[in-house]
Amino acid sequence: MIRVALPAHLRSLAKIADREITLEVDGRPTQRAVLDALEARYPMLRGTIRDQDTQLRRAFIRFFACELDLSHESPDAPLPDEVAAGREPYLIVGAMAGG
Amino acid sequence: MSRVRVLVGTRKGAFILTADGTREQWDVSGPHFGGWQLYHLKASPADPDRLYASQSLGWFGQLIQRSDDGGQTWEPVGNQFSYDGTPGTHQWYDGTPHPWEFERVWHLEPSPTDPDTVHAGVEDAALFRTTDGGQSWQELPALREHGSASGWQPGAGGMCLHTIIHAPDDPKRLYTAISAAGAFRTDDGGQSWQPINHGLHSDGIPDPDAEVGHCVHRIALHRERPNVLFMQKHWDVMRSDDAGDSWYEISGDLPTDFGFPIDVHAHEPDTVYVVPIKSDEQHYPPEGRLRVYRSRTGGNEWEPLTKGLPQSNCYVNVLRDAMAVDSLDDCGIYFGTTGGQVYVSPDAGDSWQPIVRDLPAVLSVEVQTLP
Numbered sequence: 001m002i003r004v005a006l007p008a009h010l011r012s013l014a015k016i017a018d019r020e021i022t023l024e025v026d027g028r029p030t031q032r033a034v035l036d037a038l039e040a041r042y043p044m045l046r047g048t049i050r051d052q053d054t055q056l057r058r059a060f061i062r063f064f065a066c067e068l069d070l071s072h073e074s075p076d077a078p079l080p081d082e083v084a085a086g087r088e089p090y091l092i093v094g095a096m097a098g099g
Numbered sequence: 100m101s102r103v104r105v106l107v108g109t110r111k112g113a114f115i116l117t118a119d120g121t122r123e124q125w126d127v128s129g130p131h132f133g134g135w136q137l138y139h140l141k142a143s144p145a146d147p148d149r150l151y152a153s154q155s156l157g158w159f160g161q162l163i164q165r166s167d168d169g170g171q172t173w174e175p176v177g178n179q180f181s182y183d184g185t186p187g188t189h190q191w192y193d194g195t196p197h198p199w200e201f202e203r204v205w206h207l208e209p210s211p212t213d214p215d216t217v218h219a220g221v222e223d224a225a226l227f228r229t230t231d232g233g234q235s236w237q238e239l240p241a242l243r244e245h246g247s248a249s250g251w252q253p254g255a256g257g258m259c260l261h262t263i264i265h266a267p268d269d270p271k272r273l274y275t276a277i278s279a280a281g282a283f284r285t286d287d288g289g290q291s292w293q294p295i296n297h298g299l300h301s302d303g304i305p306d307p308d309a310e311v312g313h314c315v316h317r318i319a320l321h322r323e324r325p326n327v328l329f330m331q332k333h334w335d336v337m338r339s340d341d342a343g344d345s346w347y348e349i350s351g352d353l354p355t356d357f358g359f360p361i362d363v364h365a366h367e368p369d370t371v372y373v374v375p376i377k378s379d380e381q382h383y384p385p386e387g388r389l390r391v392y393r394s395r396t397g398g399n400e401w402e403p404l405t406k407g408l409p410q411s412n413c414y415v416n417v418l419r420d421a422m423a424v425d426s427l428d429d430c431g432i433y434f435g436t437t438g439g440q441v442y443v444s445p446d447a448g449d450s451w452q453p454i455v456r457d458l459p460a461v462l463s464v465e466v467q468t469l470p
Contacts, residue, residue, distance in 0.1 A: 044175040048159040060158040
């Protein structure tokens with residue numbers, strides 16, 4: 001079970017009331033597997049976190065966990081054990097920018 | 100009694116304004132999608148409760164929302180806009196080739212007859228279509244594959260396809276306009292396109308009379324006279340009497356021929372509205388006086404409409420998609436400003452009142468006339 005925190009705009013888009021949701025991911029979880037599971041459950045989030053054609057992270061989105069910035073890691077790298085075990089959340093964050 | 104429903108897109112959400120046919124008392128609903136940019140909302144002519152909205156944000160990209168109950172509830176539909184094949188390059192601001200990159204949907208134009216069919220004009224310029232109510236979108240690639248496209252350059256706001264008009268007398272004829280490539284027409288349902296810019300003159304491009312490269316801001320036509328087009332260009336207000344094959348200038352006695360929106364009275368094909376603004380650098384009304392100009396002669400002779408509009412210290416702009424007309428009698432005219440005001444004239448422009456004054460900057464205004 002993976003805990004995932006989403007920015008407010010995406011929670012309202014997906015009609016998610018809680019700050020965190022939980023997802024089941026088969027096997028050793030990676031960022032790609034978590035995002036695949038997230039988009040499968042909430043299809044309206046497709047394209048909002050990563051480009052639908054290139055699958056690249058959108059420029060102003062960041063991925064954090066365990067006080068680490070995972071934004072530039074390979075999407076297929078294993079997530080930290082604490083995240084895989086559900087003890088720490090995987091944070092999808094909108095960068096502080098704009099107006 | 101007839102009603103009107105005004106669909107307003109702003110930089111921070113959508114608003115829906117409703118009134119009866121007197122257009123005196125208004126109900127304001129919103130913000131819908133608060134915090135998001137709503138470039139455009141438009142209703143299906145075939146099903147007035149079917150609305151489509153283009154929602155975007157720098158962080159989260161493009162979404163399309165659909166309502167089946169006149170804007171009370173909305174559901175996101177498909178948002179995948181993939182160019183057909185390998186899209187190639189257009190020119191970038193520095194003159195170098197730049198790959199076509201999808202950025203956002205500027206304009207949604209529902210089919211006159213089918214609520215599930217909608218054309219979308221996007222940045223970087225291309226035309227998409229859905230036939231399943233927005234669940235999936237396919238490009239009509241022939242426009243982007245026109246022989247001139249590798250030379251198209253973006254305007255200051257991006258290279259956007261911002262105008263889509265269905266010819267009222269021919270389902271296979273469609274007009275589009277792209278900033279800053281120009282106007283195009285298809286007569287075969289989008290299988291092939293021709294530039295329709297003969298007569299446009301733009302001193303800011305290498306060949307001022309070129310086939311493409313003109314900065315067209317908006318095109319409008321009247322349903323009863325479908326071969327007559329009116330155009331607000333970067334400079335010059337233009338008219339065509341032959342479906343865009345040739346154009347001539349009708350700026351006449353306007354105080355400035357620069358502006359963004361242009362629209363036509365619902366019942367008077369020769370009555371046209373523009374909002375002149377000062378130069379292409381300042382983008383606000385001359386002398387800080389917000390004036391809509393009306394021609395009742397199809398152009399050249401223009402009268403300022405000022406009653407109810409601020410005539411001092413007003414430095415707002417009216418963007419290209421932010422003017423609309425209803426089909427009541429008297430015809431109502433609507434426009435929204437970058438200062439967040441939405442104005443209505445229930446008497447064809449003679450007098451104006453603000454419906455709301457303090458919205459976020461207005462990006463688009465559309466109106467529906469309802470039974």
